[in-house]
Amino acid sequence: MSYTLVLTIIGIVLMSIGIIFNLNPKKVNKALNHNIHIEAENIAASLRTVIGSLAFTIGFIAFASRSLPENSANTILYASTVGFIITAITIISSKFRGFDKKICPGYSIFLLLSLLAVWIIF
Structure with missing residues (x-):
């Protein structure tokens, strides 16, 4: 498997998450937390759109980095892996x-993307 394929997978997964989080943030909130209080629903939805935008941004950076030389792409994969692990630890904590x-369950996505990136780096 090449680094271009891994960057493509990471990019598509994160951009998809970003789009889903922004299309219907209230539905995502209900799926992740069934008991969300009605007063917190709009605040949580606005935060969900910010999280979705950040996921889309990181995914787009990964997707756009596919044509970089291997050494530069590995640096992006390494930095992404560290970020994914920190994100997973934050979710779990x-x-x-x-x-x-x-x-x-979102932490599993970040751990899988981390494993995929580490596999290519080393």
Whole structure:
């Protein structure tokens, strides 16, 4: 598997998440947290759109980096991997910090993207 394919996969996955989060943030909130209070729904939806925009931005950077030389692409993959791991740890830690009773399944996406990137780097 080449680094261009990995950057393409990462780009498409993150841009898709960004689009989904922005198309219907309230539905995403309900899927992730069934018991969201009605007063918090709009605030959570606005935060979900920001998260979606950031995911789309990172995905677009990865997708646009496919044509870079291998050394430069590996640097982007390495930096992305560190970011994905930090994101996954942050999501998982929300349970232990008392912010949520369950762990959001989104962490698995970031761990899978990290494993994919590490596989190419090393």
